[in-house]
Amino acid sequence: MKEEIQKLVFESVKNLRSTNNIVDLPTEIEIEIPKRREFGDFSTNIALILAKKLGKKPREVAELVINNLPEDGRTIFKRVEIAGAGFINFFIKEETVINKLVEVEKLGEKFGESYLGRGEKIIVEFVSANPTGYLHMGHARNATVGDTISNILTAAGFDVTREFYINDAGRQMELLGLSVYRRYEELFGINKEMPEDGYYGEYIKEIAEKIKEKKGNALLETESSHEESIDFCKKYAKNKLLEEIRKDLIDLGVSFDSWYSEQDELYKPLKELKDDCKLSAIKNTLKELSALEDKDGALWFKASCFGDSQDWVIVKRDGSSTYFLADIAYHYDKIKRGFKRLINVWGADHHSHVVRLKAALRALGFDESCLQVVLIQFVRLVREGQEISMSKRAGSYVTMREVIKEVGRDVMRFFLLMRSSDAHLDFDLDLAKKESSENPVYYIQYAHARIGSVFEKAAERELSPSKEFLNLLTLPEEIETIKKLLSFPEMVRESALSLAPHKLAFNMQEIASDFHIYYNRNRIISDDPKLSSARLYFISCIKTVIKNGLRLLGVSAPERM
RNA sequence: GGGCGAUUAGCUCAGUGGAUAGAGUGCUGGCCUCCGAAGCCAGAGGUCGCGGGUUCGAAUCCCGCAUCGCCCGCCA
Numbered sequence: 001m002k003e004e005i006q007k008l009v010f011e012s013v014k015n016l017r018s019t020n021n022i023v024d025l026p027t028e029i030e031i032e033i034p035k036r037r038e039f040g041d042f043s044t045n046i047a048l049i050l051a052k053k054l055g056k057k058p059r060e061v062a063e064l065v066i067n068n069l070p071e072d073g074r075t076i077f078k079r080v081e082i083a084g085a086g087f088i089n090f091f092i093k094e095e096t097v098i099n100k101l102v103e104v105e106k107l108g109e110k111f112g113e114s115y116l117g118r119g120e121k122i123i124v125e126f127v128s129a130n131p132t133g134y135l136h137m138g139h140a141r142n143a144t145v146g147d148t149i150s151n152i153l154t155a156a157g158f159d160v161t162r163e164f165y166i167n168d169a170g171r172q173m174e175l176l177g178l179s180v181y182r183r184y185e186e187l188f189g190i191n192k193e194m195p196e197d198g199y200y201g202e203y204i205k206e207i208a209e210k211i212k213e214k215k216g217n218a219l220l221e222t223e224s225s226h227e228e229s230i231d232f233c234k235k236y237a238k239n240k241l242l243e244e245i246r247k248d249l250i251d252l253g254v255s256f257d258s259w260y261s262e263q264d265e266l267y268k269p270l271k272e273l274k275d276d277c278k279l280s281a282i283k284n285t286l287k288e289l290s291a292l293e294d295k296d297g298a299l300w301f302k303a304s305c306f307g308d309s310q311d312w313v314i315v316k317r318d319g320s321s322t323y324f325l326a327d328i329a330y331h332y333d334k335i336k337r338g339f340k341r342l343i344n345v346w347g348a349d350h351h352s353h354v355v356r357l358k359a360a361l362r363a364l365g366f367d368e369s370c371l372q373v374v375l376i377q378f379v380r381l382v383r384e385g386q387e388i389s390m391s392k393r394a395g396s397y398v399t400m401r402e403v404i405k406e407v408g409r410d411v412m413r414f415f416l417l418m419r420s421s422d423a424h425l426d427f428d429l430d431l432a433k434k435e436s437s438e439n440p441v442y443y444i445q446y447a448h449a450r451i452g453s454v455f456e457k458a459a460e461r462e463l464s465p466s467k468e469f470l471n472l473l474t475l476p477e478e479i480e481t482i483k484k485l486l487s488f489p490e491m492v493r494e495s496a497l498s499l500a501p502h503k504l505a506f507n508m509q510e511i512a513s514d515f516h517i518y519y520n521r522n523r524i525i526s527d528d529p530k531l532s533s534a535r536l537y538f539i540s541c542i543k544t545v546i547k548n549g550l551r552l553l554g555v556s557a558p559e560r561m
Numbered sequence: 562g563g564g565c566g567a568u569u570a571g572c573u574c575a576g577u578g579g580a581u582a583g584a585g586u587g588c589u590g591g592c593c594u595c596c597g598a599a600g601c602c603a604g605a606g607g608u609c610g611c612g613g614g615u616u617c618g619a620a621u622c623c624c625g626c627a628u629c630g631c632c633c634g635c636c637a
Contacts, residue, residue: 036580045579048617058617084580085617130637172637197636298635309564309633316635323637351565352632377566378630418585419574422566424630426573431586435599440585446599457596506575509584520592520601561599 001100002490004076005042005090006031012068013046033487040081040089041483047086058086094479098470101482104541105467112492112548117158121338124150126345127249128165131241132176132199135248135400137379137427138347144416144554145376146345147254148501151552153343156496161339163258165330168238169267170323175199177234181219183208184233188217207237248401253409253554266329279321282329283314291363301328306359327353328360331371341370343499348375348422374499376421383429407432410555414441417505417553440509444546445558447512451543452559454524458536463525465536472534475522481514482538485545492552501553508549515542 009029034043047062054061062082069080078091104111126146129139147162154160167173179198183205185191194200211219211233219229249255269275276284286292286301292314293300299315301324314325334342346353354375358368381388381398388398404412411432418440419425435442458464473479488507495503524535547557 030578032579034580035576035583039580043579048579051617087580132637167637170637175636296635300635313635318635320635322635326637347631348566349631350637355564375566423574424567428573431573439599442599443585446597450597450600454596461596502575506584513584516600517602519596520598523596525596561597 001092001486002031002033002042004073005044008069008073009044009046009065009088011070011073012065013050015068016050016064034089037480039083039087041092042090043083043087044090045087047082047088051086062086062088092483094474095471097479097482097486098473100486101470101538101541102467104485104544105537108544109548109551111544112489112552113155113157114489114493115157116493116496117153117156119157119159120340121161122153122158122341122343123161123163123334123337123339124153124343124345125163125165125334126150127245127254128167129245130167130172131238131245132172133201133241134203135245136397137381137400137403138376140252140400140403140412141379141416141425142345142347142376143249143252143254144413145374145421145501147252148413148417148504148553149343149345149374149496149499151554152492152496152501152504155492155552158341158496161258162256163260164256166242166259166261166263167323168261168263169326170262170320173234173238174230176237177230179204180207180211180233180237181230184211184219185221187212188220190220203241204237207240208233210240211236248399248404251401251404251409253413260330262326262330265333266326278329278333279325282332283321283325286314286328286360286363289363289365301325301356301360301363303356303359306362308355308359312356324353324356327357328364331357331361332364335366335370341372344371344373346373346375348377351375372499374421377424379416379425379427381427381429403427403429410445411439411441413554414444414505417501420500420502441555442561443516444508444512444550445556445561447515448543448546448550448557449559449561450519451515451539451546454539455536458525458532461525463529463532463536465540466533467537469530469534470537472531473538477514477518477521478538481511481518481542484511484514485541488545488549504549504552508546508553511542511545511549515539515546 006029009031013029029044029046031042031044034040047058047065050065051058051061056064059082065088066080066082074080076092076096078093080091081089083089107113124146126149127135127139127143129135135143150160150162175195175198178195179200182192182194182198186205187208215232219225219232221229266279267277269277273281283292283299291302291305293302293311297317298313300311301314302311304311312324313322314328315321331342354373358371361368361371381403406429407415415427415432416425431439473482491504491507495501518539522535524539525532550557
């Protein structure tokens with residue numbers, strides 16, 4: 001409906017141009033939904049913008065704009081007003097609003113979808129946790145936000161691929177292998193020093209036990225087999241931990257289209273690259289572009305020539321490459337695979353990597369705006385008003401699976417989605433566990449279940465929803481809520497464009513609240529069968545929108561609770 | 562020292578150029594013989610961190626300052 005009005009105003013301004021010698025038309029006509037009802041259903045500030053150019057008072061311009069609105073388009077308005085400094089406020093006819101309600105039921109679970117993305121291929125990379133331990137709350141937030149962004153983009157008409165990038169190369173993996181091996185040795189009474197920066201969690205010991213069960217003492221050191229043994233531990237631990245990560249994500253309702261292994265994809269020699277791997281191929285490309293420099297025995301990417309404040313090492317003095325080079329190769333590969341937009345969900349501690357990665361893309365000749373990085377701030381777990389401190393290195397952290405077990409998937413996801421990504425999030429375990437009105441998740445689910453319950457009641461009295469008497473919906477709160485329901489697709493688009501799922505979470509709370517207020521104030525099932533059937537139709541639409549919204553958030557919409 | 566983010570009601574947070582700044586929670590007091598009280602209603606509670614600037618208009622944009630978190634590795 002917003003677009004309709006935008007079009008009408010645009011037509012009017014176009015008409016004005018020919019009669020008033022305006023040279024440049026504003027490219028975008030801003031139409032907003034005012035906060036206050038008395039300012040109409042939609043309003044525009046166009047007169048304020050144009051006033052200066054025309055050398056007229058804003059209110060005079062507003063009048064001109066109104067008078068130039070196309071005749072045939074005006075029928076949807078009850079009235080159009082000039083207000084305040086020169087705002088134009090549009091009031092839509094109730095009849096128009098009510099008649100649009102049938103679209104909700106017509107589209108059903110598709111209501112909310114749109115073609116904004118026009119099927120554009122887009123990749124969302126998220127979680128990408130190192131397979132060196134269990135997922136914690138930071139990963140949980142990342143996973144939930146990434147998954148929900150993917151859902152929303154899909155609904156907005158993009159062709160989305162969800163990808164998990166497995167960091168299974170490099171020093172971290174070596175440390176993992178060695179840590180496990182040391183614990184394995186301990187099981188045979190051999191006590192050597194754990195690597196500094198190694199992994200100390202209990203789960204490392206458990207993995208070592210498993211290896212012992214499987215292999216006995218076969219991995220114990222003989223000079224020749226040492227490296228192989230550690231390598232075995234590394235691979236075993238990696239696979240085991242990845243399996244656990246995958247299980248946890250499934251419990252959170254998150255699944256991926258693609259698991260992209262750094263080791264397999266970037267380090268493996270390929271025939272089409274003349275037995276080169278993607279990693280060294282990209283290095284050569286950068287070299288040909290004169291974007292690299294030898295210095296202090298290492299190879300540097302000259303990021304400072306491409307917008308970053310400093311250069312970065314991509315090949316270390318010992319000849320091994322840094323993960324940054326892998327990152328460049330990986331993102332280059334994403335583009336080669338045909339993705340037009342790359343979206344990464346990263347922890348905020350990686351923010352400095354955004355600039356250098358964009359610098360690399362620019363060096364390779366791409367428009368860096370194809371890469372959008374959503375940075376997720378930290379999660380603080382709070383119990384009884386106290387922060388639960390965590391240390392990953394020492395292995396003393398609360399895992400995601402522990403919290404899911406405690407509060408359930410729905411609460412977990414919703415709580416992690418309630419805040420904008422760039423704000424720190426306090427996860428209050430006590431509040432999360434309350435099964436009462438204090439808990440916003442139940443508030444929304446309750447609205448859905450309550451509507452289900454009204455329908456059961458209606459069936460007993462042989463009443464059913466009907467669109468035949470929608471004109472009986474005359475209460476202001478009915479009209480207001482219908483408008484909110486109709487703007488749901490717009491809401492989804494807005495969340496998609498701003499990559500901000502929390503907006504949808506807030507919207508759901510609002511719609512649930514509208515319903516609860518309505519329910520308390522009015523009888524849905526009454527002695528008037530026509531009115532009853534109209535109201536049943538109305539609340540059935542509310543139910544559909546709540547269900548669709550919750551589905552996008554990955555939260556269940558129970559019929560009973 | 563440099564960078565990114567944050568600073569809005571007692572607490573947790575929405576609100577990125579519009580009109581009288583919102584929600585949840587907490588506090589006080591009300592509402593179930595009536596479709597589910599996991600609900601509703603009323604009340605109290607804010608110089609939008611501070612100081613400048615931009616303009617018809619600033620919580621929102623720009624500059625400076627303060628406080629908090631994170632980052633600044635030839636780790637990932």
